[in-house]
Amino acid sequence: MKTKKIAVMALAAALAMILSFVESQIPAFVAVPGVKVGLANIAVVFVLYKLGWKEAVVISIIRVFVVSVLFGTAVSLFYSVAGAVLSLTGMVLLKITRLFSTVAVSVTGGVLHNVGQIAMACILLETNVIKYYLPFLIVSGVIAGVVIGIIAAIMVKRVDVEC
Amino acid sequence: MSLPGKKRLADLVLITSLLLLALVCYFLFSGSGSHGNVAVVCVNGEEVARYSLAVEGRYELNGGSNILIIQDGCAWLEDADCPDKLCVRQGKIELDGQCITCLPNKLTVTIYADNSEVELIS
Numbered sequence: 001m002k003t004k005k006i007a008v009m010a011l012a013a014a015l016a017m018i019l020s021f022v023e024s025q026i027p028a029f030v031a032v033p034g035v036k037v038g039l040a041n042i043a044v045v046f047v048l049y050k051l052g053w054k055e056a057v058v059i060s061i062i063r064v065f066v067v068s069v070l071f072g073t074a075v076s077l078f079y080s081v082a083g084a085v086l087s088l089t090g091m092v093l094l095k096i097t098r099l100f101s102t103v104a105v106s107v108t109g110g111v112l113h114n115v116g117q118i119a120m121a122c123i124l125l126e127t128n129v130i131k132y133y134l135p136f137l138i139v140s141g142v143i144a145g146v147v148i149g150i151i152a153a154i155m156v157k158r159v160d161v162e163c
Numbered sequence: 164m165s166l167p168g169k170k171r172l173a174d175l176v177l178i179t180s181l182l183l184l185a186l187v188c189y190f191l192f193s194g195s196g197s198h199g200n201v202a203v204v205c206v207n208g209e210e211v212a213r214y215s216l217a218v219e220g221r222y223e224l225n226g227g228s229n230i231l232i233i234q235d236g237c238a239w240l241e242d243a244d245c246p247d248k249l250c251v252r253q254g255k256i257e258l259d260g261q262c263i264t265c266l267p268n269k270l271t272v273t274i275y276a277d278n279s280e281v282e283l284i285s
Contacts, residue, residue, distance in 0.1 A: 031252035126208025
């Protein structure tokens with residue numbers, strides 16, 4: 001039972017890393033800093049529903065640090081951590097209410113990830129430009145979140161593991 | 164997907180309110196719409212330079228990491244050494260409150276109108 005859980009988590013961590021790599025290869029399609037598709041969130045949402053929130057936190061931590069070491073910079077680590085912390089907190093809280101589906105949870109995660117990154121940027125740069133980007137960050141987070149949420153829901157349903 | 168009706172409704176309410184929030188933000192923060200006349204360059208949150216939009220010029224910012232062009236009352240970054248070049252793609256700005264951000268170089272270029280400068284400094 002426990003070994004299986006470790007295996008599934010390793011699988012999810014690997015998936016998150018690959019998806020982060022794929023995403024790093026996609027050129028930015030909007031000239032707004034902080035806008036991300038958040039493909040790696042598929043793995044996080046999957047673990048959140050399949051295993052639980054503690055496991056999702058572990059996957060997030062692994063993803064943020066490993067991806068920053070592999071594809072990022074020291075500065076991008078700060079942005080990622082802020083995005084991941086805010087996004088995960090929101091998703092876990094929303095999931096606990098049991099009111100929403102994976103789509104809404106993932107949308108919240110997407111929006112908060114975008115907002116968290118840019119908020120950290122504003123703290124680092126001591127500026128309040130965030131407010132001009134907020135509408136774009138929210139809308140792009142919602143669109144990406146819906147897609148990611150649907151994919152994650154399919155994965156939760158199809159990947160048959162009992163842990 | 165066959166979601167239970169209640170969840171689907173809750174999802175819709177959440178997504179709609181987020182989009183409404185985006186709309187409200189858009190109208191709240193879209194700025195005054197008036198033309199600015201000064202471009203303020205900040206690195207790490209500290210103002211390093213200030214250029215008049217009335218004077219055309221090409222400036223190397225932050226030791227050459229970003230190249231700022233001012234022409235026809237607009238300001239834009241022509242080139243940058245950051246990996247994503249999002250700052251270059253943000254294009255031209257000319258209205259009061261508009262801003263170009265280069266996160267990797269921790270640099271911002273913001274347009275202000277002269278009369279709001281007092282408030283800016285304080």
